[in-house]
Amino acid sequence: MAKTLAIVFGAVFVLVGILGFFPNPLVGPDALFVTDTMHNIVHLLFGAILLVVAFAAAAMSGLWLMILGVVYLVLAVLGFFLIPEGGQLLGIVAMNHADHWLHVALGVALIGSSFLAKRA
Numbered sequence: 001m002a003k004t005l006a007i008v009f010g011a012v013f014v015l016v017g018i019l020g021f022f023p024n025p026l027v028g029p030d031a032l033f034v035t036d037t038m039h040n041i042v043h044l045l046f047g048a049i050l051l052v053v054a055f056a057a058a059a060m061s062g063l064w065l066m067i068l069g070v071v072y073l074v075l076a077v078l079g080f081f082l083i084p085e086g087g088q089l090l091g092i093v094a095m096n097h098a099d100h101w102l103h104v105a106l107g108v109a110l111i112g113s114s115f116l117a118k119r120a
Contacts, residue, residue: 002061002117006054009065009110013047029094033102034086036094046071062117069110076103 020027020040027033027040035043046068053064075089079100083089086096 002065002114003054003058005113005117006050006058006061006065009068009113010047010050010054013043013050015047017041017043017045017047033099034094034096035099036088039093039095042093062114065110065117066114069107069112069114071107072103072110073107076100076107079103 016027017040020035020043021037022028025031027035029036050061050064050068053060079089079095083095084097088094
């Protein structure tokens with residue numbers, strides 16, 4: 001189950017990363033979830049990590065779901081405290097308030113998926 005969840009999350013991250021490079025109302029510089037080139041690259045990187053782990057080392061999928069879930073929760077906390085009104089996290093990645101809440105949801109979903117996969 002962890003492999004399947006890693007594939008699903010990985011594919012979604014890759015698709016969102018690609019989508020961010022094209023004008024759309026969901027992700028982008030002027031979209032609901034503010035992204036810039038670096039933010040899009042992070043989505044692609046996280047998606048690639050999950051896909052590579054799922055296909056090359058499936059037994060590690062649960063661990064990587066947990067790791068990325070923790071990373072997203074840390075990003076949310078940093079975002080809420082360092083850039084509450086929107087801007088760039090650490091001067092590198094563009095984010096807004098909607099991103100912070102999405103990062104909370106993703107962190108919880110990824111960590112929950114890791115625990116769910118361990119039970120299955």
